[in-house]
Structures are given as C-alpha cells and as structure tokens.
Amino acid sequence: MTDAVSWYCALVVVALILVGALRETYHAYEPITRGKQLLDRPCDEIYVVGEGETLNTIGEKCGDPFIVEQNPHIHDPDDVFPGLVIKITPWKPQKSY
Numbered sequence: 491m492t493d494a495v496s497w498y499c500a501l502v503v504v505a506l507i508l509v510g511a512l513r514e515t516y517h518a519y520e521p522i523t524r525g526k527q528l529l530d531r532p533c534d535e536i537y538v539v540g541e542g543e544t545l546n547t548i549g550e551k552c553g554d555p556f557i558v559e560q561n562p563h564i565h566d567p568d569d570v571f572p573g574l575v576i577k578i579t580p581w582k583p584q585k586s587y
Contacts (some may be wrong), residue, residue, distance in 0.1 A: 496499065503572075531546075533551065533552035533553075533554075533578045533580070534578065535577060535578055535579070536575060536576075536578070537552065537575070537577075537578045538573060538574070538575055538576075538578050539570055539571065539572055539573065539574040539575075540572055540574065541572045543570070543572075544570060545557050545558065545564075545567050545570055548576070548578075552578045552580060553580040553581060554578050554579055554580055554581055555581060556579070556581060557576060557578070560578075560579050561575050561576045561577055564576070
C-alpha cells in the first residue's frame, strides 16, 4: 500500500513540474497588447541608455535613425552614458504610390 501511495505522489510531482514548465514557456512568447491593439514597437517612447550602448546601436534596435534630432539635450553624440534618458520615435518609410 505504501508503495502505491509513493508512486502516486511521485506522479503528481512530475505532473506539476511539467505543467509549470509548459506555462512558463507559453507566457514567454505572448505578444504585448494594450486593449486589442498589438504593440509591435521594439522600444518604449522614453528610453534609458544602458551600459555599452551607443546612439547607433539604440537607433538600429529601436528603428529610430534620428535620435539626435529628436533629443536637443544631446550636444555630442559620442557623449552617451548609462542612465541618459532619450526620446525614441520609430521611423517608418512612407509608401510610394
């Protein structure tokens, strides 16, 4: 009898571990939504520069090639430091008709 109870407990523990692993995997790939609108922007409008980032890498990552023009407080594009707050405006080319 005790062997059967031990096996039952072991099966329950394995099932709980599998359910937890599947739930973590499922939530990791959910798209970000606000209401019914899908947010496909790679960066927020207000961006805080991280360690080792440059305006060029941020521009490529966020889709904003005009970071310096949008942020008049940046006087020297080479003087970017961690913690600097910048405005990001993703740029999408106009469709030509």
